[in-house]
Amino acid sequence: MKANTLICAAALVAICASQGAVAQVAGLQPLGGTVEQTNALLKGWSVRRALVDEPVYNDLNDKIGSIYDVIISPDRKATYAVVSVGGFLGMGKHYVAIAIDHFEIRDGNLFLPGATKDALKSVPEFEYNKLEKATKPHKVSAN
Structure with a gap:
């Protein structure tokens, strides 16, 4: 292969x-x-430019993390956002998957109502499927 x-x-x-x-x-x-x-x-938009590395805030306007990744389900819908929480200079970050419908957009910023850094750190860490490459869906041709 x-x-x-x-x-x-x-x-x-x-x-x-x-x-x-x-x-x-x-x-x-x-x-x-x-x-x-x-x-x-x-007319489309880039996930990389629009979401990845964008801060996520709570109701108190505290930055509680940043978008690390967006998970696309087999039916081609964005279903989860992987949020990186904590860490310093890329070390010790904790990644959690949050359902897209839990986020709100206010004044162009992403909010996760009711969340705190500590609450997100207490959620079990998200891990990518170890078989991801083996089960990766085929790319759809534009033609």
């Missing part, structure tokens, strides 16, 4: 290099989809 992945990666690098590859920029070059799909992409 790893050999096939390496061969595919090498072939992709060779193709890109031979075509003078440049970064894809939405709206400036075709992305391999229909016009409708490209327009939908332009």
Whole structure:
């Protein structure tokens, strides 16, 4: 499996290099989809830019953590946000998965009503599925 992945990666690098590859920029070059799909992409938003590393506050406006990840269920819906709590310079962080419907957006900020840092730290830590790579769903083609 790893050999096939390496061969595919090498072939992709060779193709890109031979075509003078440049970064894809939405709206400036075709992305391999229909016009409708490209327009939908332009109107969409980036989870990385909009949510990941964004602070999460409680009702007292205390920062209680930050968004670390967003979990997408097999039906393609965002179901949980993984919140990192505590830690210093990336050490000792505690990760908890919180259902998306528990969050509120107020004035462009994420709130978790009734939560505290201590309460989140007391929740059992979230762990990624160790079989994630083996059970990872196939990517859907834009074509």
